[in-house]
Amino acid sequence: MSNDSRITKGFIEKGIVFPLITAVAVTAVVFSLTPFAKHYVPFYKDELCLASFCEEKTVEAQKISPSQAAVSKASLGITEGNTEIGTLNADGQTLNLIYNADYYNTSKGASLVSERLPGETGAAYIYGYKTQMQFLYNIEQGDTFTLSLCYGDYEFKVINADAVTGENNVLSRNPNVEHGIVIYTNCDEGAGISSKYYVVTAEMTSGAAVEE
DSSP states (O other), rough: OOOHHHHHHHHHIIIIHHHHHHHHHHHHHHHHHHHHHHSSEEEEEEEEOOOOGOOOOOOOOOOOOOTTEEEEEEHHHHHHHEEEEEEETTTTEEEEEEOOOOHHHHHHEEEEEESSOTTSEEEEEEEEETTOOGGGOOOOTTTTTEEETTEEEEEEEEEEEEEEEHHHHHHTTTOOSEEEEEEEEEOOSSSSSSEEEEEEEEEEEEEEEEEE
């Protein structure tokens, strides 16, 4: 093999192939860790942010008649992350409920992690850190809890409580009820990233339906 051929081969291996393999490997690692990182790193609208800039907002309470059967989602104005929309009240504990909270604001309460609001058709998902969600382990099938939201008061009845591996399995859980809530938290015994969650699934028993 000539010197020119060796130089060309070395350039291709070191200048193109190795960097390309490294880039692919790093990208794979980043994508695999992103679902975990969003619970442990300050994110706001899917971007890293400093805690001081991820400010919590509050939506003004709507005047909903107790006899009102439905409320328009568009009228609620709940569109921005880190917006406090009410409280979760269960087993004698009260937590602020924050719409799509980042790491910093989830530490202040619990995060409504999807765009679906409590009262909408299907399931809304609430995540909280295990340090604040210990009360979940005391909740059993048949128990009730309430949400005091900016657009009304809601009661839910627990239909299932168990441990699940993988957050994707939590978020794909279908309560098989018209209006449901899935509340979950890490259930590992140590510190750090966990793939195990304790999940409480409940059905709405009172409150206005939220419609598009």
